[in-house]
Amino acid sequence: MKHFISIHDITREEFDQLLNLALKLKKENKEGIAHPILKGKTLGMIFTKSSTRTRISFEVGMYQLGGHPLFLNANDMQLGRGESIYDTANVMSRFVDGIMIRTYDHQDVLDLARYGTVPVINALTDYLHPCQALADLMTVYEHKGRLRGLKLAYVGDGNNVAHSLLYACAKAGVNMSVATPKGYACAPEVVKNAKEDALETGAVIVETEDPVEAVKDADVICTDTWVSMGQEAEKAKRIEIFKDYQVNAELFGKAKEDAVFIHCLPAYRGYEVTEDVIDGPRSIVFDEAENRLHAQKAVLATLMVDRN
Helix, strand or coil, X not given: CCCECCHHHCCHHHHHHHHHHHHHHHHHHHCCCCCCCCCCCEEEEEECCCCCXXXXXXXXXXXXXXXXXXXXXXHHCHHHHCCCHHHHHHHHHHHCCEEEEECCCHHHHHHHHHHCCCCEEEEEXXXXXXXXXXXXXXXXXXXXXXXXXCEEEEXXXXXXXXXXXXXXXXXXXXXXXXXXXXXXXXXXXXXXXHHHHHXXXXXXXXXXXCHHHHHCCCCEEEECCCCCCCCHHHHHHHHHHHHHHCECHHHHCCCCCCCEEEECCCCCECCCECHHHHCCCCECHHHHHHHHHHHHHHHHHHHHCCCC
């Protein structure tokens, strides 16, 4: 594993190893065991898309692993003034030991990995959000004690979060149902790739436009904002289109009695989810947010520890 760009790109064994390492790092961190395994290492963190959880979790994660995080926004870099990805990748590779990028265009991440010589971590693009999906399934495992054979229902926009969850569930053997309005389904190539990955684990991938069908007998229900960054001009239109895809008590009641709720945050109560669900006893969104830290530490450790 040279980079962490898409969960589809890694093997089922590599996904399991990341999950197990994340659980181990979290457990030992809670026990006060230090892990200075990236001492002397620097992670360059490129943000062209703002963030709360991503910046904090990667910065704290690098500190906990003994390394140094370097925050760079578009205004700090010549990349924001027209310098090519080719030049940026080559220059940064001479300075840092790894690059994390959170941006709009997925091709930027692919090009950084292509032209640079250090590991590249996809911290979010408009196409994929693999760090979130790893943390999501880590959290589900903690609460359910297993992954294989569970059913996860995703209700809402077929966006980057849904895409990476499809890949993660396929690798982990989790059955996944995705309910999206017509015209807002997941990218066909992502569904195709996930179904191919699922052949190895026996996971079942289902697409539907009916949220009730999706959540029936689900162990986990997930949703995401209806209006992602860059879509603000479509807000009124999207609210109207997605209004029947709100995760509320009625819809949540169609799932299993012990179903849990996840959301990558930020959440907009009263839109994609109601307060009684996200703030209710079966919501595990803050455990999920915490696990971004430990899941990403597993990725950092896997990619950046010297193996000579």
